[in-house]
Amino acid sequence: MQVDRRPTTSVLPAVAANQLHSFVEVWKMAATKHFPQMVSHVILDLDGTLLNTDGVMNEVLKVFLVKYGKRWDNKISQKIIGRTPLEVATAVVKDFSLSLTTEELMSAISPMFSDQWCNIKALPGANRLIKHLRSNGVTMALASNSSKSCIEAKISFHQGWKESFSVIIGGDEVTTGKPSPEIFLEAAKRMNVDISNCLVIEDSLPGVAAGKAAGMAVVAVPSLPKQAGLYSSADVVINSLLDLHPEKWGLPPFEDWIEGTLPIEPWYIGGPVIKGFGRGSKVLGIPTANLPAENFSTILSEHTSGVYFGWAGLSTRGIYKMVMSIGWNPYFDNTEKTIEPWLLHDFGEDFYGEELRLAIVGYIRPEANFPSLESLIARIHEDGRIAKKALDLPIYAGSKDSPYLKNSMLRSNCHS
Numbered sequence: 001m002q003v004d005r006r007p008t009t010s011v012l013p014a015v016a017a018n019q020l021h022s023f024v025e026v027w028k029m030a031a032t033k034h035f036p037q038m039v040s041h042v043i044l045d046l047d048g049t050l051l052n053t054d055g056v057m058n059e060v061l062k063v064f065l066v067k068y069g070k071r072w073d074n075k076i077s078q079k080i081i082g083r084t085p086l087e088v089a090t091a092v093v094k095d096f097s098l099s100l101t102t103e104e105l106m107s108a109i110s111p112m113f114s115d116q117w118c119n120i121k122a123l124p125g126a127n128r129l130i131k132h133l134r135s136n137g138v139t140m141a142l143a144s145n146s147s148k149s150c151i152e153a154k155i156s157f158h159q160g161w162k163e164s165f166s167v168i169i170g171g172d173e174v175t176t177g178k179p180s181p182e183i184f185l186e187a188a189k190r191m192n193v194d195i196s197n198c199l200v201i202e203d204s205l206p207g208v209a210a211g212k213a214a215g216m217a218v219v220a221v222p223s224l225p226k227q228a229g230l231y232s233s234a235d236v237v238i239n240s241l242l243d244l245h246p247e248k249w250g251l252p253p254f255e256d257w258i259e260g261t262l263p264i265e266p267w268y269i270g271g272p273v274i275k276g277f278g279r280g281s282k283v284l285g286i287p288t289a290n291l292p293a294e295n296f297s298t299i300l301s302e303h304t305s306g307v308y309f310g311w312a313g314l315s316t317r318g319i320y321k322m323v324m325s326i327g328w329n330p331y332f333d334n335t336e337k338t339i340e341p342w343l344l345h346d347f348g349e350d351f352y353g354e355e356l357r358l359a360i361v362g363y364i365r366p367e368a369n370f371p372s373l374e375s376l377i378a379r380i381h382e383d384g385r386i387a388k389k390a391l392d393l394p395i396y397a398g399s400k401d402s403p404y405l406k407n408s409m410l411r412s413n414c415h416s
């Protein structure tokens with residue numbers, strides 16, 4: 001890459017040569033991070049990267065621990081991410097001082113867990129990514145600390161997954177699981193590709209460590225966004241698979257973005273409008289009509305945080321364009337998300353208690369930090385403009401007639 005450094009040197013004549021040298025070195029390092037290596041093959045982790053396994057594992061352990069008079073602690077769910085089943089069991093026995101051995105715990109929860117495999121959902125963007133890479137002829141491997149038979153059983157509930165991977169490798173096929181690089185090195189060997197041509201996509205710290213130790217490029221998709229800062233060893237950290245840009249790695253780009261928006265499988269949520277959380281959204285000129293997040297913890301756990309848009313039905317008023325954020329509420333435990341829709345219409349009054357129904361049809365961007373309140377407000381208004389324009393596109397406009405939105409009004413009319 002040609003870099004013209006003349007302006008830098010001419011405007012900073014007092015900079016000592018050694019300082020300038022270190023500046024250039026830092027710049028080069030930053031450039032390496034931003035313009036990563038080109039790859040041809042992709043190695044995916046399964047649990048927490050493609051599948052929302054942790055949700056099911058947490059539920060199983062919660063139920064099990066109640067029998068022992070123990071209460072589930074969310075801190076343990078952070079500890080178990082990316083660990084082998086044996087490591088999970090060891091941590092649970094130790095942290096809850098259970099009067100049984102690790103092996104006894106494993107044999108007790110294994111059938112409970114496998115009963116739930118059919119309920120493990122694909123994470124946002126997982127199906128899209130697999131289809132995209134497969135249809136573009138990109139060779140993929142699946143490398144998980146779970147045993148191969150468990151991997152195959154879990155993916156059997158997801159159409160087209162098994163055939164999409166040329167290599168599937170389980171933790172029982174290597175001597176040491178992640179964070180050892182062994183599983184990724186073995187995956188590269190079986191794909192017959194050089195390690196420098198492999199991109200690893202991982203949700204856990206042990207997985208990221210394993211990918212880097214293998215000498216591969218690594219994209220981290222942390223299961224707990226709050227912990228994104230811990231993933232500095234990854235080449236890139238993204239909020240969800242929806243935010244992956246394969247072209248940055250020399251892979252074929254996604255071509256489904258339309259005018260700054262990504263169409264998603266529509267999903268629906270509704271309830272009475274509640275007051276916000278005292279963040280002064282009206283003062284910001286962004287009067288959000290909040291929904292009680294505690295009623296929707298399951299559906300919210302299935303959707304990544306970020307800015308979305310769609311249609312909003314208010315039982316006595318009509319259907320309006322809407323942009324909304326799903327995010328982590330600092331007042332709650334970090335496993336709780338909030339949902340804050342902004343109806344893009346000037347109502348001139350509050351409507352707390354009124355039934356609000358939402359059809360969410362598209363994605364705009366991940367949650368982000370902003371250097372100032374002004375830049376945050378400007379970005380939210382920009383999100384609003386993007387949503388308003390996009391909702392006129394045929395791909396999104398049809399959802400305005402969704403029976404889910406209309407039924408709230410029919411029901412309201414029947415009662416009046």
Ligand SMILES: [Mg+2]
Nearest residue numbers: 045047048082
């Ligand atoms: Mg994982």
